[in-house]
Amino acid sequence: MSHHIIEANDLHYTYPDGTTGVAGVSFRITHGESVAVVGANGAGKSTLLLHLNGYFIPSRGGLRIGDYPLTKKNVNAVRRTVGMVFQKPDDQLFMPTVFDDVAFGPLNLGLPPDEVETCVMHALEMVGVPHLKNRPPYKLSGGEKRAVAIASVLSMSPNILVMDEPSSDLDPRSRRRLIKLLNSFEHTKVIATHDLDMAVDVCERTIVLSEGRVTADGPTLELLQDEALLQKSGLEKPLQMQNCPVCAERKKKQNGNSNIIRAPRRGLQSG
């Protein structure tokens, strides 16, 4: 199933102002893999993601998405293969109703109207929001917007899903729901995120970026325990892998407090 793979080979991209976006990134993501791309701010995650949907064409090196090498000529084919969910759903939703928004992609692909209706409803049901179909997108809550943004991409049946910070701005329950949803997809997934706990829950593989280069690429559970690597990359161990810091802090305080309480007692006794 070569149409589900992403292969980057010594990918370089420099912005017109001379800033380096990515500098020699190589990896191969195969069918059905779920990969987290993590790194500090400015590490090159967004630049990399913008290559995956053909917005940027590499200055050097190559990128192969599905059956096509990424070139200006192939951009449309690449975009049909890759479904990109943006960080801000407000950038992604622009039609007057949720239904129109989710139908935007399929209609552009030239599907007949009855088929469009079926795939729109199917996509909305997959993300659990068929009841929102007649609502204007800008009036939805953050979690609902995110669900609709994902549906607007799923309706085009992409082989590969690319997401930029899918869990940002979500309340804990919506975040949990999103994690469940992502785990239910069988697509090849590439998720750029700072939410390392989500990376642990959703992605079996992680690529760590730092200053535009891959500093590590391997099993999520292994990499996110490597404190030296995380420190070097400007990251921290996911909370679920730490000994609960809140409880540790509380214990420390309790010990401190008991000392303080004891002190005046001693004073009273001596007085």
Next chain:
Amino acid sequence: MATIDRHFFDIGYMDTLSSQHTAVHQLDPRAKLLTTLVFVVTVVSFGKYEISALLPFFIYPMVLCVVGNVPPAFLLKKLVLVSPFAIMLGIFNPLLDSDILIRLAGVEVSGGWVSFASILIRFVLTVGVALTLIAVTGFNAVCMALEKLGTPKVFVVQLLFLHRYMFVLVDEAARIFRARALRSFGGQASGIKSYGSIVGQLLLRTIDRAQRIYLAMSCRGFEGHVHVMRSHRIGYREIGFIVGWSLFFILMRFYNLPVLMGKILTELFR
């Protein structure tokens, strides 16, 4: 700041109004657009001193508002907002044209004042009916109708983007002004100087955001054509709507209804 926020929600309210399901909303957008065009052409075709013959034309927007469940107060507020343009157009007429045209109960009214009033009435009618059309049809549907009636696609897409990016612009502006107001402590620290950088910021931010939106559209196969899945067709109701109203407008163009009614009434009481 609060004003910007409020107007932003007002624009959104227009979309809410257009998503209703009244008899007017269900008409094919092309029928409403064509009828509105006939209306506008007829209204602007009157002579510059015409006032009384224009009055029956208020019936059309009023009927659309009542049947389409559009609150007239909302439209009036929008009219007041853009009225300075019309006022500027006609404000010098009373100075330039001071010949006495009519005497009303001993009060002499110059031609300038009459033509000024005529400009204002025409402004209220044409802009009012355009706003009503959008409120009972939806901006995207109006654009779709324009395209189906043969307007070049490039203009239609420009209009669609104008509508879409207007939200982006207002949204960004509201954020900047909110941030400024929160740190300017009752206007103390907010000199006119800060407006230069605010406008610059607004431009850059809007371009950035517009690019992201365009990217999102391109990612979903946008190639210059916005498809909307609504099956509309011109049926008997639509033909009746266009023909009925257009006949009414043309009749009102050639027969001054208020004058005729006045004559009938004076005959009756004689």
